Amino acid sequence: MIGGRRIFEVKTGFKTAWAHLLKRAHITKFRWHDLRHHFASRLVQAGVPLNTVRDLLGHNSVAMSLRYAHLAPDQRREAVAKLNGKPLLALTLRLQAGSPSNCAVLSC
Numbered sequence: 001m002i003g004g005r006r007i008f009e010v011k012t013g014f015k016t017a018w019a020h021l022l023k024r025a026h027i028t029k030f031r032w033h034d035l036r037h038h039f040a041s042r043l044v045q046a047g048v049p050l051n052t053v054r055d056l057l058g059h060n061s062v063a064m065s066l067r068y069a070h071l072a073p074d075q076r077r078e079a080v081a082k083l084n085g086k087p088l089l090a091l092t093l094r095l096q097a098g099s100p101s102n103c104a105v106l107s108c
């Protein structure tokens with residue numbers, strides 16, 4: 001309420017209120033589920049593990065959350081880089097420095 005006046009003159013359930021809200025805002029072809037999908041996508045893009053995404057969304061299995069895995073392709077490379085305990089850039093530089101073509105230049 002603003003100044004004692006209702007913002008939306010809706011006295012029914014959530015579905016009706018949502019429909020009125022979208023209509024008033026001139027938003028078409030938008031579902032409540034779109035917000036949920038956007039939330040999950042942003043979590044994965046921020047590097048949140050899929051099991052945590054599963055938990056937050058209430059999925060019964062990680063398989064449901066796997067539909068968002070394509071949004072974080074660098075996570076696999078970063079996961080393997082963690083085995084060396086060094087950042088990915090350091091791993092890349094070490095591999096390049098140790099390659100046979102660079103040994104003559106770097107005196108390996």
